[in-house]
Amino acid sequence: MKSVRFALPLAALTLAGCAGDGDLDVSSGVGFTATRTGCPTVAVAEGTGDITLFSPGAGQTSDSVDVVATITKLRASCNSEGAKIYSQADFEVQARRSNASGARSVTLPYYSTVVQGGTAVVAKRIGQVTLNFADGQNRASAPAKAAGYIDPAAAALPAEIVEKITRKRRPGDADAALDPMADPEVRAAIQRASFELLVGFQLTEDQLRYNVTR
Template identity: 50%
Template sequence: MKAPLLVPVALALVLGGCARTGEIDATGGITAIRSACPVVGVTAGTGDITLFKTPGATDENAIDVVANITGVRSTCADAGPDIATTVNFNVEARRTDATGARDLVLPYYIAIVRGGTNVVAKRIGRVNVHFDAGQARGQVAGEATTTIARSAATLPAEVRDKLTHRRKAGDEDAAVDPLSQPDVRQAVASASFEALVGFQLTEAQLKYNATR
């Protein structure tokens, strides 16, 4: 993989992962705060790629290959000062011309998103999809890894206290959702990360996916 590249774009999560912001118990406190592991998923608009036989063509008859990212899953090691996440996925491709064997290299990326919109790092990788002669379909497994500092993914103690504070009926703050407080909401967002994968698309490919 290449070195991380900062990119000024906002990514939308379309496939969920392992983290949660919390669960409210019967007394009004939040008993399970959140996992330090990033939520893992596929970025909206980049989970599939379409290649055409003729450059610039976008009609259905000109389609050469369609590929999709599927089966996204992850393993997370969060016991040390850094949180290491390995994201595994499959690339499933279908070609319109099954004549002869063929190898197709497709670029993909993994992006680290903080607070839902801030892309802090991006790495590019490639997978090789092989089609046997006479076969229209091919599949390959892909893998990407990321590391996040535990300190960045950890809520400040005062914010954790606000979230886990037990509230009883009749208390002045019993009906107040701590996440409605701007400082708490901002702290939770700042400590929340997503590890998102997708195909590295050209501007034309992004436009095709958005308008088809």
């Protein structure tokens, strides 16, 4: 499963032209038809996709590890037909404990956050997932989900930016061979209108430091 940082690259546009995706239509002038969805990219935020619990009173050493859990099997769904864009992430938490003796339940906190433009947190929610270890078993798993809403207007490109991308350019025009996506104004507008739904464990400072430095 791929993890991503909060500062993400620009979301790619899917280009569909009459002569083929991304091709130049020289018969009627040079141009692209850009298709784009307001649905966010869904991913696990880097550094928070796993959590390690240590035995009480022990240090953060390999022989004092109590439980290790990981977010996996992330699946995204999105409905952009309503007044708000609704994005949902279903995932599984898989865990392993060091001591398999006795039945035990472990509850772990996780978060979901909607991020706009790669850096701006629009919304954040906290959830919990409970893992039930059977006696004699050192592995357990449980399903979990996260969701978020996005304003369609915020995810839409301004009309002037759409015109820059889709405007027909005839052979011989000064900008006929120029990629509109190379225009800094276009790239900035796409960045602002791009959203991510990120999930991860709600870590303490010590847990986050452990993930980063181990």
